[in-house]
Amino acid sequence: MKSALFTTHADLALPLWESNVDTIYYYNDELPDAFPQFDKVYFRDPFNDTEDPTLDSRLEEITTRFFHDNPNCYSIDHIHTVEDFYVEDKWRQFYQFGSDFMPETWLAREREFTPGEMVVKKRISCRCRDVHFEIPEDVNLDSYIVQRRVNIIQEMRVFYLNGQVFRTAETRTSKTENSGVKVLGEIQLTDEQMNFVAKAMTKFPELDFIGADLAVLDDGSFAIIEINRSPQFKRFYEVTNINLAELVF
Numbered sequence: 001m002k003s004a005l006f007t008t009h010a011d012l013a014l015p016l017w018e019s020n021v022d023t024i025y026y027y028n029d030e031l032p033d034a035f036p037q038f039d040k041v042y043f044r045d046p047f048n049d050t051e052d053p054t055l056d057s058r059l060e061e062i063t064t065r066f067f068h069d070n071p072n073c074y075s076i077d078h079i080h081t082v083e084d085f086y087v088e089d090k091w092r093q094f095y096q097f098g099s100d101f102m103p104e105t106w107l108a109r110e111r112e113f114t115p116g117e118m119v120v121k122k123r124i125s126c127r128c129r130d131v132h133f134e135i136p137e138d139v140n141l142d143s144y145i146v147q148r149r150v151n152i153i154q155e156m157r158v159f160y161l162n163g164q165v166f167r168t169a170e171t172r173t174s175k176t177e178n179s180g181v182k183v184l185g186e187i188q189l190t191d192e193q194m195n196f197v198a199k200a201m202t203k204f205p206e207l208d209f210i211g212a213d214l215a216v217l218d219d220g221s222f223a224i225i226e227i228n229r230s231p232q233f234k235r236f237y238e239v240t241n242i243n244l245a246e247l248v249f
Protein backbone atom coordinates (compact mmCIF):
# COMPACT_ATOMS: atom_id res chain seq x y z
CA MET A 1 0.00 0.00 0.00
CA LYS A 2 1.43 3.36 -1.04
CA SER A 3 0.46 6.37 1.01
CA ALA A 4 0.68 10.14 0.54
CA LEU A 5 0.44 12.97 3.05
CA PHE A 6 -0.31 16.61 2.29
CA THR A 7 0.51 19.03 5.08
CA THR A 8 2.20 22.33 5.94
CA HIS A 9 5.71 23.02 7.13
CA ALA A 10 4.12 24.14 10.43
CA ASP A 11 2.83 20.63 11.20
CA LEU A 12 4.31 19.83 14.63
CA ALA A 13 3.87 16.09 14.05
CA LEU A 14 6.09 16.02 10.95
CA PRO A 15 8.90 13.98 12.59
CA LEU A 16 6.33 11.34 13.53
CA TRP A 17 5.01 11.09 9.98
CA GLU A 18 8.30 10.81 8.17
CA SER A 19 8.84 7.07 8.70
CA ASN A 20 5.14 6.19 8.40
CA VAL A 21 4.16 7.56 5.01
CA ASP A 22 5.70 6.99 1.59
CA THR A 23 5.55 10.55 0.25
CA ILE A 24 4.99 13.91 1.93
CA TYR A 25 3.80 16.92 -0.06
CA TYR A 26 3.49 20.48 1.22
CA TYR A 27 0.60 22.70 0.19
CA ASN A 28 2.79 25.68 -0.64
CA ASP A 29 5.54 23.79 -2.48
CA GLU A 30 5.74 23.11 -6.18
CA LEU A 31 3.73 20.06 -7.17
CA PRO A 32 4.86 17.31 -9.55
CA ASP A 33 3.69 17.43 -13.15
CA ALA A 34 1.90 14.14 -12.49
CA PHE A 35 1.27 12.33 -9.22
CA PRO A 36 2.40 8.72 -8.86
CA GLN A 37 -0.17 6.10 -7.94
CA PHE A 38 -1.25 5.95 -4.28
CA ASP A 39 -3.69 3.73 -2.40
CA LYS A 40 -4.37 6.18 0.43
CA VAL A 41 -3.98 9.91 0.90
CA TYR A 42 -4.32 12.11 3.98
CA PHE A 43 -4.87 15.84 3.57
CA ARG A 44 -3.83 17.41 6.89
CA ASP A 45 -5.05 20.79 8.10
CA PRO A 46 -4.00 23.49 5.60
CA PHE A 47 -5.10 26.30 7.95
CA ASN A 48 -2.33 26.01 10.56
CA ASP A 49 0.09 28.15 8.57
CA THR A 50 -0.07 31.89 7.95
CA GLU A 51 -3.33 33.10 6.47
CA ASP A 52 -3.28 32.96 2.69
CA PRO A 53 -6.08 34.56 0.64
CA THR A 54 -5.25 32.24 -2.27
CA LEU A 55 -5.54 29.06 -0.17
CA ASP A 56 -8.89 27.93 -1.55
CA SER A 57 -7.71 28.11 -5.15
CA ARG A 58 -4.53 26.28 -4.19
CA LEU A 59 -6.49 23.50 -2.50
CA GLU A 60 -8.78 23.24 -5.51
CA GLU A 61 -5.79 22.87 -7.80
CA ILE A 62 -4.17 20.22 -5.58
CA THR A 63 -7.25 18.06 -5.08
CA THR A 64 -8.32 18.29 -8.73
CA ARG A 65 -4.91 17.27 -10.00
CA PHE A 66 -4.35 14.58 -7.38
CA PHE A 67 -7.65 12.78 -7.94
CA HIS A 68 -7.33 13.13 -11.70
CA ASP A 69 -4.16 11.03 -11.39
CA ASN A 70 -5.53 8.87 -8.53
CA PRO A 71 -9.27 8.39 -9.10
CA ASN A 72 -9.43 5.24 -6.96
CA CYS A 73 -7.29 6.45 -4.05
CA TYR A 74 -8.94 6.34 -0.60
CA SER A 75 -8.93 9.80 0.96
CA ILE A 76 -8.84 9.80 4.76
CA ASP A 77 -11.77 11.85 6.10
CA HIS A 78 -13.22 11.73 2.58
CA ILE A 79 -11.51 14.96 1.57
CA HIS A 80 -12.01 15.51 -2.16
CA THR A 81 -12.97 19.16 -2.62
CA VAL A 82 -12.20 22.53 -1.04
CA GLU A 83 -15.50 22.46 0.83
CA ASP A 84 -14.54 19.22 2.58
CA PHE A 85 -11.66 20.96 4.37
CA TYR A 86 -14.10 23.30 6.10
CA VAL A 87 -15.23 20.73 8.62
CA GLU A 88 -12.75 22.72 10.75
CA ASP A 89 -15.35 25.52 10.87
CA LYS A 90 -16.70 25.61 14.45
CA TRP A 91 -20.04 26.96 13.23
CA ARG A 92 -20.41 23.94 10.93
CA GLN A 93 -19.43 21.68 13.83
CA PHE A 94 -22.17 23.10 16.05
CA TYR A 95 -24.69 22.81 13.21
CA GLN A 96 -23.91 19.08 12.95
CA PHE A 97 -23.41 18.30 16.64
CA GLY A 98 -26.24 20.37 18.05
CA SER A 99 -26.57 21.46 21.67
CA ASP A 100 -26.75 17.85 22.93
CA PHE A 101 -23.01 17.58 22.38
CA MET A 102 -21.57 21.09 22.05
CA PRO A 103 -22.10 24.30 24.07
CA GLU A 104 -24.61 26.65 22.50
CA THR A 105 -22.95 28.52 19.66
CA TRP A 106 -23.97 31.48 17.53
CA LEU A 107 -22.49 33.47 14.69
CA ALA A 108 -20.84 36.51 16.25
CA ARG A 109 -22.98 38.96 14.27
CA GLU A 110 -26.20 37.29 15.39
CA ARG A 111 -25.81 37.43 19.16
CA GLU A 112 -24.94 40.28 21.51
CA PHE A 113 -21.80 39.32 23.41
CA THR A 114 -22.05 39.00 27.19
CA PRO A 115 -18.64 39.15 28.95
CA GLY A 116 -18.17 36.37 31.47
CA GLU A 117 -20.94 34.28 29.92
CA MET A 118 -19.49 33.74 26.44
CA VAL A 119 -16.22 33.22 24.62
CA VAL A 120 -15.37 34.42 21.13
CA LYS A 121 -13.61 32.12 18.70
CA LYS A 122 -12.48 32.35 15.14
CA ARG A 123 -14.50 29.92 13.08
CA ILE A 124 -11.29 28.36 11.75
CA SER A 125 -8.21 28.61 13.93
CA CYS A 126 -5.31 26.47 15.08
CA ARG A 127 -3.72 25.47 18.37
CA CYS A 128 -6.11 27.61 20.44
CA ARG A 129 -5.21 30.80 18.65
CA ASP A 130 -8.02 33.32 18.28
CA VAL A 131 -9.94 32.35 21.39
CA HIS A 132 -10.99 35.53 23.20
CA PHE A 133 -12.99 36.53 26.24
CA GLU A 134 -14.18 39.80 24.76
CA ILE A 135 -14.95 40.88 21.21
CA PRO A 136 -11.66 41.71 19.42
CA GLU A 137 -11.43 45.11 17.81
CA ASP A 138 -11.20 45.64 14.06
CA VAL A 139 -12.01 42.06 13.01
CA ASN A 140 -14.50 40.70 10.51
CA LEU A 141 -17.20 39.27 12.77
CA ASP A 142 -18.37 37.01 9.95
CA SER A 143 -15.24 34.96 10.69
CA TYR A 144 -16.12 34.48 14.38
CA ILE A 145 -18.58 32.59 16.54
CA VAL A 146 -19.59 33.17 20.14
CA GLN A 147 -20.04 30.17 22.40
CA ARG A 148 -21.73 29.91 25.77
CA ARG A 149 -19.07 29.64 28.47
CA VAL A 150 -19.34 26.43 30.48
CA ASN A 151 -17.86 25.52 33.86
CA ILE A 152 -15.15 23.00 33.04
CA ILE A 153 -13.59 20.93 35.80
CA GLN A 154 -11.46 18.80 33.47
CA GLU A 155 -10.55 19.00 29.80
CA MET A 156 -9.09 16.22 27.65
CA ARG A 157 -7.98 15.71 24.08
CA VAL A 158 -9.58 12.45 22.97
CA PHE A 159 -8.46 10.71 19.80
CA TYR A 160 -10.85 8.91 17.48
CA LEU A 161 -9.50 6.74 14.67
CA ASN A 162 -11.33 4.49 12.20
CA GLY A 163 -14.47 4.30 14.30
CA GLN A 164 -12.71 3.67 17.61
CA VAL A 165 -12.25 6.00 20.58
CA PHE A 166 -8.83 5.68 22.23
CA ARG A 167 -9.19 5.00 25.93
CA THR A 168 -5.89 6.79 26.57
CA ALA A 169 -6.37 10.56 26.31
CA GLU A 170 -4.24 13.57 27.15
CA THR A 171 -5.28 15.87 29.97
CA ARG A 172 -4.88 19.57 29.37
CA THR A 173 -5.59 22.90 30.93
CA SER A 174 -8.43 25.01 29.60
CA LYS A 175 -7.67 28.35 28.04
CA THR A 176 -8.44 31.26 30.34
CA GLU A 177 -8.06 35.04 30.21
CA ASN A 178 -4.58 34.69 31.70
CA SER A 179 -3.21 31.37 30.45
CA GLY A 180 -2.99 29.21 27.36
CA VAL A 181 -3.56 25.49 26.94
CA LYS A 182 -0.94 23.09 28.30
CA VAL A 183 -0.78 19.30 28.10
CA LEU A 184 -0.51 17.87 31.60
CA GLY A 185 -0.24 14.13 31.04
CA GLU A 186 -2.37 11.11 30.19
CA ILE A 187 -5.62 9.73 31.55
CA GLN A 188 -7.74 6.64 30.96
CA LEU A 189 -11.26 7.53 29.88
CA THR A 190 -14.28 6.01 31.54
CA ASP A 191 -16.70 3.92 29.50
CA GLU A 192 -19.24 6.74 29.84
CA GLN A 193 -16.79 9.28 28.38
CA MET A 194 -15.82 6.98 25.53
CA ASN A 195 -19.47 6.29 24.71
CA PHE A 196 -20.26 10.01 24.70
CA VAL A 197 -17.50 10.72 22.16
CA ALA A 198 -18.45 7.69 20.04
CA LYS A 199 -22.09 8.82 19.97
CA ALA A 200 -21.05 12.38 19.09
CA MET A 201 -18.93 11.16 16.18
CA THR A 202 -21.94 9.51 14.55
CA LYS A 203 -22.77 13.09 13.56
CA PHE A 204 -19.60 13.09 11.41
CA PRO A 205 -19.61 9.65 9.73
CA GLU A 206 -17.23 10.88 7.02
CA LEU A 207 -14.33 11.47 9.43
CA ASP A 208 -11.68 8.80 10.07
CA PHE A 209 -9.28 10.58 12.43
CA ILE A 210 -10.02 13.44 14.80
CA GLY A 211 -8.97 14.93 18.10
CA ALA A 212 -12.00 15.88 20.21
CA ASP A 213 -11.67 18.42 23.00
CA LEU A 214 -13.84 16.79 25.65
CA ALA A 215 -14.86 18.73 28.76
CA VAL A 216 -16.20 17.37 32.02
CA LEU A 217 -18.54 20.02 33.40
CA ASP A 218 -19.24 20.91 37.00
CA ASP A 219 -22.58 19.08 36.94
CA GLY A 220 -20.89 15.85 35.80
CA SER A 221 -22.07 16.09 32.19
CA PHE A 222 -19.81 16.18 29.14
CA ALA A 223 -19.42 18.54 26.20
CA ILE A 224 -17.40 18.54 22.99
CA ILE A 225 -15.76 21.97 22.87
CA GLU A 226 -14.62 21.40 19.29
CA ILE A 227 -13.11 18.74 17.08
CA ASN A 228 -9.88 18.96 15.13
CA ARG A 229 -9.78 17.01 11.88
CA SER A 230 -5.98 17.15 11.81
CA PRO A 231 -5.08 16.92 15.49
CA GLN A 232 -1.59 17.60 16.70
CA PHE A 233 -0.28 14.60 18.63
CA LYS A 234 3.39 15.37 19.27
CA ARG A 235 2.75 15.99 22.98
CA PHE A 236 0.47 12.92 23.13
CA TYR A 237 3.39 10.84 21.85
CA GLU A 238 5.73 12.42 24.39
CA VAL A 239 3.50 11.58 27.36
CA THR A 240 2.18 8.18 26.19
CA ASN A 241 4.75 6.85 23.68
CA ILE A 242 1.82 6.17 21.32
CA ASN A 243 2.60 7.36 17.79
CA LEU A 244 -0.74 7.82 16.06
CA ALA A 245 1.04 8.27 12.71
CA GLU A 246 1.84 4.55 12.81
CA LEU A 247 -1.87 3.72 12.94
CA VAL A 248 -3.54 6.18 10.56
CA PHE A 249 -2.74 4.39 7.31
